[in-house]
Amino acid sequence: GEDVEQSLFLSVREGDSSVINCTYTDSSSTYLYWYKQEPGAGLQLLTYIFSNMDMKQDQRLTVLLNKKDKHLSLRIADTQTGDSAIYFCASAGGSYIPTFGRGTSLIVHP
Amino acid sequence: DSGVTQTPKHLITATGQRVTLRCSPRSGDLSVYWYQQSLDQGLQFLIQYYNGEERAKGNILERFSAQQFPDLHSELNLSSLELGDSALYFCASSESGDIAYEQYFGPGTRLTVT
Numbered sequence: 001g002e003d004v005e006q007s008l009f010l011s012v013r014e015g016d017s018s019v020i021n022c023t024y025t026d027s028s029s030t031y032l033y034w035y036k037q038e039p040g041a042g043l044q045l046l047t048y049i050f051s052n053m054d055m056k057q058d059q060r061l062t063v064l065l066n067k068k069d070k071h072l073s074l075r076i077a078d079t080q081t082g083d084s085a086i087y088f089c090a091s092a093g094g095s096y097i098p099t100f101g102r103g104t105s106l107i108v109h110p
Numbered sequence: 111d112s113g114v115t116q117t118p119k120h121l122i123t124a125t126g127q128r129v130t131l132r133c134s135p136r137s138g139d140l141s142v143y144w145y146q147q148s149l150d151q152g153l154q155f156l157i158q159y160y161n162g163e164e165r166a167k168g169n170i171l172e173r174f175s176a177q178q179f180p181d182l183h184s185e186l187n188l189s190s191l192e193l194g195d196s197a198l199y200f201c202a203s204s205e206s207g208d209i210a211y212e213q214y215f216g217p218g219t220r221l222t223v224t
Binding site: 040042044045088097098101102 | 112114143152153154155158166168200202208213214215216217218
């Protein structure tokens, strides 16, 4: 079945850039998403990219998609302590139901 | 605040019991999705309802069932509970039944089976 893989932890210093990587297996993925989950809260959609795009920028967030390698990344510029959370990568094909990765815990040190 | 409400926030019950989780979607949203988040399986899609009808089914066990009522709120029923059913259960809603990026998540119900 479909699978989405991402590393479990990332630690960065405040003010640095964070890059969270994700790989997916479903070649028919049409939508690729990044969600943020803060402690005790539900998932919040941060950004998404269509499979026919290479890059999407939204303020401090940059999403890069390498469709050939099925690799997605999320770059957070000028990372702040408030960015500490779990970040989920997800992909969806024709059914539009996302398959989620296990999440990357981003820890931002002052 | 996403506008999606879930009750109860926490639920502790014993093995073999049955529980009902409730979700109220955002005003105007017709679609409701249920997800299970556990340490073992990560975040998994269970089932989707759109305007009262089942639209898509994921990894939902036969012991679990859901429905969406005419007022569009949804309930997830979990029966013959096992220890492994302990998890965070999220509900999400969207206006459309087809566009996944419109999903808004509730805060979740934490189920503990002892």
